[in-house]
Amino acid sequence: MASEVTQLEKNRTTFIKRSLIGFAIWQLPYLIQHLHFDTFITGFITIISVIGAIVWAYYLIKIVRLSFLSQKKRSLAISLNNEYFQMIRLKSFTVGFWVVLGLVGILFVLSLYVALNIRLVLHLLLVVGVISPLVSYLIIDKDEVLEDE
Numbered sequence: 001m002a003s004e005v006t007q008l009e010k011n012r013t014t015f016i017k018r019s020l021i022g023f024a025i026w027q028l029p030y031l032i033q034h035l036h037f038d039t040f041i042t043g044f045i046t047i048i049s050v051i052g053a054i055v056w057a058y059y060l061i062k063i064v065r066l067s068f069l070s071q072k073k074r075s076l077a078i079s080l081n082n083e084y085f086q087m088i089r090l091k092s093f094t095v096g097f098w099v100v101l102g103l104v105g106i107l108f109v110l111s112l113y114v115a116l117n118i119r120l121v122l123h124l125l126l127v128v129g130v131i132s133p134l135v136s137y138l139i140i141d142k143d144e145v146l147e148d149e
Contacts, residue, residue, distance in 0.1 A: 088140050
């Protein structure tokens, strides 16, 4: 049982890492498109984004399947959702919240001096709002493991 829980914890971390990479590859080229490149580069950016979207969707499905697996086995669900992981999720949400709030403040001050494209601002907030909690989750999880050793 303990080895199965350990393996599922490793799988969860791996799925989150790869999902994060897929999301970044999917969304960051769209942010770059706001710089208005020529059609060749735009086509290349679109291909990269599609590949990133496929990677992100694949690992999103794997995360959902892991969730269903843990729901079927109640003992696994308790082990995978213990106070430690609840604390990590809370801390990572807090970091993500403050990063987004800080970005809103920076963009607000910037908008006083420069006209900002609203689509770019909203897209940037969306991307940062998704990426920052995931990155902080992975960092906090790694830091907590290192502190335990």
